Amino acid sequence: MASKKIAVIGSGLIGRSFSMLFVSGGYQVSVYDVEPAQNAVAKDDIWSQLNKLEEQGLLRGSLSKEQQFANITYTEDLAECVNGAFFIQECIPERLELKKSVFAKIEKVMSPDAIMSSSTSALMPSLISGDLTHKNRFVVTHPTNPPFYAPATEVVPASWTDADVIEKTVALLKEIGQAPVLLKKEINGFVLNRIQYAILAETWNLIRDGIVSPEDCDVIMSQGLGMRYAFMGPWETAYLNADGLHSYSDRYADMIYGIQKDFLPPEKIGGETLDVIQRGMENVAGPVENLEQRRQWRDRRLVALAKLKAGMNKEEAK
Amino acid sequence: MASKKIAVIGSGLIGRSFSMLFVSGGYQVSVYDVEPAQNAVAKDDIWSQLNKLEEQGLLRGSLSKEQQFANITYTEDLAECVNGAFFIQECIPERLELKKSVFAKIEKVMSPDAIMSSSTSALMPSLISGDLTHKNRFVVTHPTNPPFYAPATEVVPASWTDADVIEKTVALLKEIGQAPVLLKKEINGFVLNRIQYAILAETWNLIRDGIVSPEDCDVIMSQGLGMRYAFMGPWETAYLNADGLHSYSDRYADMIYGIQKDFLPPEKIGGETLDVIQRGMENVAGPVENLEQRRQWRDRRLVALAKLKAGMNKEEAK
Known part of the structure; x- marks a missing residue:
């Protein structure tokens, strides 16, 4: 990975989040959108978000917000965006045919060893990439929203994805402070x-x-x-609720299975x-009309929890 | 409820938690245990926990820790414990026959309008109370552990539980700062x-x-x-992820149902x-031998999160 350039396709909310994550790791990001007006909105919003992250003490990496902001450029030319990039993150609307056609264009102008990554939350990687010439360079990288505060990110390969594509994607996510979760096979809905x-x-x-x-x-x-x-997943919860999982199983397996078998079919x-x-x-x-207010209520809490966790981990690492 | 006396049966971890919750609401608590040594251990531990709660700024109610501590008395005489109590919280080991026999003894010495409440996490209220003379005064009150930091508490009536038992139990839990969750019918495993x-x-x-x-x-x-x-349950999460649940359903219902039908049977x-x-x-x-260390790691986080939530709610209520 001699190149430090990453292409982000689509300047909506997810595209902006990925752009900020990548520049926090010292990468150069080129953002593509069909609409110049969309790119202008994205640029303003990214500056505002970088300022917020700094205020919250959650700006990642060693670069200042000004340096990070300067490392994102915007273009309406797909070839210019993709040219020379080692990693291409697609963040366009969740429509299969649209994604397929954009990746068909991307692979014509990308470096042959670059990685094509889709942020889809639901479309199977084999479906998006099946018709591509370079389908072996394709992977899904599905973030949680908002990615800066909920860093779990699913990495989902198709059966034909090259091993180095998976390894490099996981490594890149770790490097920028995300928490990659590798799916070894694709499955409907991911994990x-x-x-x-x-x-x-x-x-x-x-x-x-x-x-x-x-x-x-x-x-x-x-x-x-x-x-x-x-702070912990379902299995660590169980592990700590007994003396490890064999003790958990001895005590509760029959009871748990009895209840699970009792579940009614989904509707x-x-x-x-x-x-x-x-x-x-x-x-x-509150009513649907005031949802934005409640979303802000939620986001203040996600930010506070992210800070709390980072602070406690830092303190305890001393 | 002229009486301010609550009986707690069993001085283990759950019994101690309930005792502290009740005295925080200004009640007089009598703790029963068969073993004088157990009661002595409980008394020491409760003092230590009240001190911790005060340090953490999480001591509830308007009484000092000294007053709260003084409002808990200990006895090895079941009749003395239950006598004059309007609410009786059982916190003994999770064995059906044991619970049945203890409640049979309790109902002989309690006020006829008192409430018998079991902290069982798994036994159906109808099973525990079916043979009691005063089975209409019985309800399950199942706390999350640790109750001071995870306040959700399931209230599970049997079909024969009096309406006022349910209402008073829910009201009491709210009064002492817990978050009661009322099950309208009993079901295996509760919610x-x-x-x-x-x-x-x-x-x-x-x-x-x-x-x-x-x-x-x-x-x-x-x-x-x-x-x-x-901060929020699965349905509020969905509500905020779209513009309310009808919009969520329009967008995702088919996709979600497709995945749910795809779930394999439990094993x-x-x-x-x-x-x-x-x-x-x-x-x-970490290894099972060091679990206690990891449990402390978990508990530090639960305490910090409880403080964070209380602080934000207080701040925003201004």
Whole structure:
């Protein structure tokens, strides 16, 4: 990787986040968008976000915000954006045909050993890359939103992805302070959404069957389970709740399996139960018209938690 | 509720937590244990915990730690403990026959309008209370551990539980600063463990099938989903990720249902996959011999998060 240039395709929210992450690691970023006006919006927003990160003490890397800002350039010329880049991160809307056609254009102008990476949250890497000439250079890199505060990032190869593409993508993510999660095979929904949808499936049934209200269901997470999940996953939770997992299994495996077998089949979201949950969430988070206010409430907390975790880890590393 | 006396049956970890919660609300607590030595240990530990809570700024209520400590008395006489109490919280080991026999003794000496509450995490209220004369005064009150830092508390009635038992139990929990979650009907595993086991079921299959390592699986939670779940449940997460739940459903319902239908059946924890996860967690959390150290690591974070949330809520309420 002699080149320090990374191409970011699309200057929406995800494209801006990736651009800032890459420059924090000392890379030169070229952002492509079809619309000059979009690029101008992105540039302003990135400057504002870099300032916020600095204020929060969460600016990453050793460069100043001015240096990081200066290392991002903007173009409406795809070839210019991709030319000489060793890593190309696509961040365009979630439409399969659109992504396929953009990657078909990208591979014609990229260095043959460059990496093509898609930020898709749902499309299978084999579907996006199957028709590409250089499909072996393709991988999915799916961030959590917002990536600066929730650094888990799924890396999902197709069966034909070169080993060095996977290794280099994981290494790059680590270098810029993200937490890469490698999927060894592609699977529908990847890991993050499968976990999320397993929770939705079970809680949907509990709410539909009148066991618990939507508001109380959410309290179980936000005032119970979620307090732990901010710091550790489900398996470490189990590991610490007994004396390791064999002791956990001895004590609870039968009981857990009995409950899991009792789960009712999933039901498609919609109808009356959806209305009930919608009303419940209006009680918790306010009406849809004021969602932006609640999103800011959420983001202040994500920032504070990210700072808390970074601070405690730093303190304890001493 | 003219009486301000609460009986706590069992002076183990959960009994101590409940005792401290109740005195923080200005109640008089009588703790029962068969063993005088156990009561002595509990008394020392409660004093030490009250001191810690004060240091952390998390002591609840308007009484000083000395006053709270003085409002807990200890006895090895069950009748003395229960006599005159309006609320009786059982915190003894998780064995059905033991609980049944203790409640049979309790109901003989309690006020007829008192509430019998069990802290069981897994036994159905109908099973514990079915043979009692005053089974209509029985309810389950299942805390998350540690209750001072993860306040969600499940309230689970049997079909025969009096309405005022449920109302008063929910009101009492709110008064002492807990976050009650009311189950309208009993169900195996209640809500908290059903959510937890839905996550274990899906992640077990992903790890078994070689999609993801146990370590990376946990990163998806601790560095991704769990950052949100510290503050909001799965349904508010969805609500804010679109413009309310109808917009969420329009965009994602088909995709989500497609993935949920794709979930493989649960498998009982054990065998080779358990060994793989055990080794993964040793990498993350250290060997089983050093678990106490990692539990302290976890508890420092739970305390810090509880403080963070309380502080932000207080600040924003101004």
